Amino acid sequence: MKIYKFGGASVRSAEGVENLARIVAAEPARLLVIVSAMGKTTNALEEVLDRFMRNRSDEAIERFAEIERYHRQIVRSLFADPSSVEARTEKLASEVRELLRSETCREDYDRWYDRIVSYGELLSTVIVSEYLAAQGTPNRWLDMRGLFVTDSRYREATINVDRSARALRRAVDAAPERVLVGQGFIGATPAGRPTTLGREGSDYSAAMAGYLLDAGSVTIWKDVDGILSADPRLFADTMLIPELSYLDAIELAYAGAQVIHPKTIKPLQNKNIPLYVRPFGDPTKPGSVICASPPVPPGVPVRILKGRQVLISIRPKDFSFVLEERLADIFSVFGQYRQKINLIQSSAVNLSLCVDDSRYLERVVDALQTEFRVVYNRDMELLTIRGYDQITYDRYAEAEGVFLVQKTRRTARIVRSASH
Ligand SMILES: Nc1ncnc2c1ncn2[C@@H]1O[C@H](COP(=O)(O)OP(=O)(O)O)[C@@H](O)[C@H]1O
Ligand SMILES: N[C@@H](CC(=O)OP(=O)(O)O)C(=O)O
Numbered sequence: 001m002k003i004y005k006f007g008g009a010s011v012r013s014a015e016g017v018e019n020l021a022r023i024v025a026a027e028p029a030r031l032l033v034i035v036s037a038m039g040k041t042t043n044a045l046e047e048v049l050d051r052f053m054r055n056r057s058d059e060a061i062e063r064f065a066e067i068e069r070y071h072r073q074i075v076r077s078l079f080a081d082p083s084s085v086e087a088r089t090e091k092l093a094s095e096v097r098e099l100l101r102s103e104t105c106r107e108d109y110d111r112w113y114d115r116i117v118s119y120g121e122l123l124s125t126v127i128v129s130e131y132l133a134a135q136g137t138p139n140r141w142l143d144m145r146g147l148f149v150t151d152s153r154y155r156e157a158t159i160n161v162d163r164s165a166r167a168l169r170r171a172v173d174a175a176p177e178r179v180l181v182g183q184g185f186i187g188a189t190p191a192g193r194p195t196t197l198g199r200e201g202s203d204y205s206a207a208m209a210g211y212l213l214d215a216g217s218v219t220i221w222k223d224v225d226g227i228l229s230a231d232p233r234l235f236a237d238t239m240l241i242p243e244l245s246y247l248d249a250i251e252l253a254y255a256g257a258q259v260i261h262p263k264t265i266k267p268l269q270n271k272n273i274p275l276y277v278r279p280f281g282d283p284t285k286p287g288s289v290i291c292a293s294p295p296v297p298p299g300v301p302v303r304i305l306k307g308r309q310v311l312i313s314i315r316p317k318d319f320s321f322v323l324e325e326r327l328a329d330i331f332s333v334f335g336q337y338r339q340k341i342n343l344i345q346s347s348a349v350n351l352s353l354c355v356d357d358s359r360y361l362e363r364v365v366d367a368l369q370t371e372f373r374v375v376y377n378r379d380m381e382l383l384t385i386r387g388y389d390q391i392t393y394d395r396y397a398e399a400e401g402v403f404l405v406q407k408t409r410r411t412a413r414i415v416r417s418a419s420h
Contacts, residue, residue, distance in 0.1 A: 001172075002027065003218040005034040005184060005206035010221050010280045011124055012039030014077035020128060021135045023221065023283050024179060032172070032209055033139075034184045035128050036202040037120025038074065041067060042185075045117045052100050052116070053109055060100045068093050071123055078131050085130040092122050110154035111193070114186075118145070118194045121183035121202075129181040139179035140171075147171055148187030148205065150195045156338065157187055157195035165212040172213060182209070203261035207275070211267035218273060220260070221280040226288030227252070227259055230303040239300055241288055248302075248386065249275070249290040251411065255384035256306030256342070265290065301385050301392040306342065308357040309380040311403055311415050312365070315350050315373045326371075327351070333367045342382055343413055345406055352404060354382050354415050377403065379418045388412045 004027070006020050016038075024033060037045070044067050051060035071089060075082050096119050106112065122143075129141040147167045150157035164187075172180060184202020187195050197204055203220055210218040227249075228238040244252075246269035253262040259277065268275050269292070278287030314330060330351065334341055337360035345352045355361070357378060368374050380403065385392055393412050397405045401420025406413045 001030045001032065001213050001215045003032050003034060003206050003210045003213075003215045005202060005218070005220040006036065006128075006280070007184075007202060007220070007222065008036045008039050008041065009223045011035060011128065014074045016280075017074065017078055017128060017131050019280065020221075021132055021137065023280075024132060025135065025137050026283070029216070030178055032142075032180045032182060032213065032215075033128070034182055034202060034206040034209060035121065035125050036184045038071065038124045038127075041070070041120040041124070042117060042199070044070075045120050046113075048100070049113055049116050053106050053112065055106065057100055061097060064093075064096055064100065067120075071127065075127060078127070079134060085127060088126045088130070089123055092119055092126065095119070108154075114154045114157075114194045114196045118183075118186040118196055121186050125181050125183050132179060132181065137179055138177045139181050140175035140177045142171055142175075142180055142182035144183045144186050144205070145188035145192070145194050147182070148197075148208070149190055150187040150197070152189045152193065152195065155196055156198045157189075159187060159197070159208050160190075161212070163190070164208070168209065168212050198261075198263070200258070200261045201263070204263040207264040207267045210273050211271055214271065215273055217276060218268060219276040219278055220264075221278055222259060223280055224259065224277075225279045225282075225285060226277045227257075227290075229300045231258065231305065234305050235303060241300070241302070242286070243293075244288060244290045246290060246292060251384075251386055252302060252304060255304040255386070255413075256382065257302075257304045260290075299387075301388045303392075303396075304384040304386070306356075306382040306384070307418060309342065309354050309382050309415065309418075310357045310361060310376050310378050311380050312353045312355060312374060312376040313350055314353070314368060317371060317373055330368065330372070333364055337364045337367075339364050343404075343406060343415065345404060354380065354404070377417075380415055381418045383414045383416060385412045385414075386410060 010016050048060045048063045075085055079085055129139055132139045149160045149163040184205040185196055206218050225240050227241045227244055230238045232238045246265050250265045253260045272292055275290040276287055279285050339358055339360050340356045341353050343354035365374050383396055387410055396414050401417040402414055404415040
């Protein structure tokens with residue numbers, strides 16, 4: 001059994017879905033295909049949700065109609081006779097419209113988020129599954145809301161390994177088809193309430209499916225040649241890294257390399273399952289493999305730039321040295337508001353934290369301000385250089401606009417102004 005994952009960029013157009021179908025048809029092994037929402041549908045659904053939560057149902061429905069049009073246009077280019085697939089997508093769309101019209105309490109943002117935003121993946125997988133069938137690849141559409149059993153931490157749910165393993169194995173064994181198609185990013189609580197696994201969580205879905213099914217490998221198909229030494233959208237001079245250890249991959253992903261979701265690697269490492277990152281546009285190219293074996297680091301410095309950062313500086317109001325005694329309190333405030341911390345640096349009377357700019361930041365600062373003096377700089381970015389050499393280090397650490405530098409033997413991390 002192999003797992004293939006296709007992200008939003010890979011299925012953003014009819015050509016993308018055709019390409020997916022060719023790749024799937026060329027693979028002889030039993031295959032679970034995990035698919036994300038098409039293109040930027042998740043962002044668009046977040047916009048719908050935003051209107052809905054502000055009691056603007058009509059605007060929410062209008063926005064959703066744009067999402068429907070986008071999918072319809074892909075369907076019409078893919079199918080000579082779209083009646084069967086349109087019946088299924090229309091059923092999903094009418095469920096969303098019904099939710100958007102409902103007069104029930106709109107208070108629990110995270111729960112509503114999961115209810116509504118999960119439809120992006122439901123729509124994409126229905127289209128992919130129907131198209132594969134139309135192209136002569138019989139397949140089974142799986143509703144991952146019944147197969148990834150999660151806790152009820154909406155928007156950031158955790159998969160229950162034992163229950164999901166049983167459910168997924170049963171579904172896979174019951175299906176005679178070689179190919180199965182399921183959604184990335186979504187699951188449900190034991191009571192059947194939809195959950196999502198965190199933005200960009202489809203890579204994680206694929207990894208967990210690989211883990212739960214003891215897959216031979218997991219392949220994520222991307223719009224790049226594989227794992228590169230930096231994001232080609234941000235840096236001009238990038239190189240392919242053909243092999244990477246699990247550890248290096250975790251560090252890269254955690255530092256913010258968008259190419260893999262940080263939660264993806266651990267499950268695969270635990271069962272020694274190789275992860276291939278391959279170019280969707282050219283399946284003849286080998287891409288990169290992440291596995292246990294490569295003992296040597298990539299050989300080139302890998303740069304990861306994480307934008308939308310805030311540098312926070314926290315001091316006790318009474319100027320005592322006892323910050324360390326208060327660390328647990330400080331971090332629990334961040335935990336409470338799900339505020340991710342990307343870098344920590346402390347001195348006698350000061351704690352500096354680099355965190356994602358989020359909608360909860362002001363609340364975190366308010367909560368801390370009763371006991372600490374808190375100052376912060378927005379519009380920062382965090383540059384991580386894994387496997388730095390002196391030239392690369394000097395180029396970035398000695399540049400203008402740098403606020404903080406942190407160095408270990410293999411990794412340099414630089415917090416700098418985004419408008420440096
Ligand atoms: N080190 C890196 N190597 C390759 N791509 C990277 C790297 N860092 C960031 N990226 C970016 O990740 C993108 C692919 O991830 P993403 O857009 O999330 O794909 P998908 O929607 O298929 O999951 C690439 O287009 C590239 O711009
Ligand atoms: N659709 C979800 C999940 C995901 O992983 O998408 P992608 O594979 O396109 O990054 C999101 O955009 O967050």
